[in-house]
Amino acid sequence: MNEAVRLLAVKQFEHFNWQIDDELRELLIMASQICETAIALVSLLDDHKQWIKVSEGTSSESIPLDIAFCTHTLQHGDLTVVNDTLADGRFANHPIILNGSVIRFYAGFPLTTREGVNIGTLCVMGEQPNTLDNHQQLMLKMLAKQAINIMELKLSYDMLKKTKMEAYEQKQTIQNAEIRLRAFFESSANFHVLLGRKGEILDYNKSAYNFIRRIHATKVKRGDLFTIYLAPAFVETFTEKYNLALAGEKGYAEGYTDYGEHGEIWWEANFEPAWNNDNDVIGVSYSIRNVTERKRYEQKIIAQNQSLINIAYIQSHEYRGPLTSIMGMMNLIREEGYQPPVEYLQLLESAISKLDEKIHEIVTHVNTHELSEKNTPKLF
Known part of the structure; x- marks a missing residue:
């Protein structure tokens, strides 16, 4: 297992306050009772220490890696039992002292994630030499697997909350951007409409709504074909520029229209392609500027x-x-x-x-x- 990958996995679990997790504490009590030991731990191992995240029977917070039993458990990748630490050459010269007493018995099983990464151990310790029968060994393995399941569930739930919060914040950002865009859109004195690929009106601003209502004595609606609001003499030019915009090219036209009692209005029209996030043209942004005074x-x-x-x-x-x-x-x-x-x-x-x-x-x-x-x- 790549150590960098393993340390990255450990880091995901480090920030949780596992000591207050009731489910993990209950598992440690069961492990201590089943294995008949005074101490039970859930630990995470980084590159320099064994960090005790949940404990039963001790208040210690960490153990140096060079004397930690759990280092061997991670290397072995399976249940590790040391019946008498003083009789084991690996630990005889480096005894672990917890609560003022030398640890004489150790049994631990790796906490292995769904990705197969060993991030720590569930272990039991005692001040007297001891042994575990097959039933105790099986129960210790089961409790360790249940412990990592609980931890991964908490991690997934936390990630889900963060994702949900990020999604909410992103939604708020989008909504705020839409509000600002709409405010800008509505505050413009120019005539703006967004047209779909079939020439239908997708959206319009206040200036466009008021102009159509004043000139045509009707209320514009989304879904209306925009050409019904055009002067007949301009339809051909409009269609040509609109199709160019659908092909991804900007268009421009200028002229004047006689609206009878409303007078003759000079205008400049712009046709802009409307793109989506996939860089596809989904419609045309059509804007008109009244240049009569000019x-x-x-x-x-x-x-x-x-x-x-x-x-x-x-x-x-x-x-x-x-x-x-x-x-x-x-x-x-x-x-x-x-x-x-x-x-x-x-x-x-x-x-x-x-x-x-x-x-x-x-x-x-x-x-x-x-x-x-x-x-x-x-x-x-």
């Missing part, structure tokens, strides 16, 4: 830029003609000593009128653009 702002910027382009065009092209005419007339008037004929003044007046007309066009263009922005209807 799109409005982008459109406003685009419109403003176009307005600036139009103004720049008017300035660079339409202003140039009237300004050139005015500058030409002013040169002629200067040459006439600032006493121009009526024709010059009429031409100057015409050029100024054209320039004023273009200025009015710009003012009208800007005012019309601002009015259009002001009167844009809100969707929410």
Whole structure:
């Protein structure tokens, strides 16, 4: 037997307070009575001591391995009887003294686990030489086997309690994680649904529930086919991206939908594969973000830029003609000593009128653009 394996098995039993176990104490009383000895022990043997875990007739807690009878019992692997320790060469020079008296008689049997590992002994000792008949030897073996059965039962029960506690703690951890995930899921302003492999709704958040109830005037239910809540024009794109996600690829789509009295909504949609612990795709996480305000702002910027382009065009092209005419007339008037004929003044007046007309066009263009922005209807 590998000693490292044996010591590992011993360690499993060490932490129990076997001394308070009534069943083991009753076994030792029976062993002491049957074998007619004053002392009976249940011991565990590690790599440096024999640790007395349950005792009858002594208060000793340990025995050094180099003088322990039980070391030989473990090595022998069977019943070991020493009728007179002083007559046995193995122990004559290393007598064990318990309760102030030399031990003269020893009989012990290994405590062998179900895996066949000898972790200790059940033994009896006396202060006088003694012998055991066949019946006593058989009873001592039976009591030792019953002792290890009791100990393994206690160990199994303890392991079961620990496993149960670990399972409970793991369950609590999972529940807490689910609560946190659900809280995050529900607190999101974005539309989230989890879809199964057949397009059915497995779960949804509060935003999705409220949106469907407001737009479709119905309550979403788990098991519903999600496509019934889609705008017809988007079904084909949705199906394509959904199938890609089922194949393990992320998908993205953007666009807008006119919901009538609820307005036109711009959105961005993400399709994410939902994986299980075996790395299999079990569905699709579908989320929608409302980007209407951003799109409005982008459109406003685009419109403003176009307005600036139009103004720049008017300035660079339409202003140039009237300004050139005015500058030409002013040169002629200067040459006439600032006493121009009526024709010059009429031409100057015409050029100024054209320039004023273009200025009015710009003012009208800007005012019309601002009015259009002001009167844009809100969707929410």
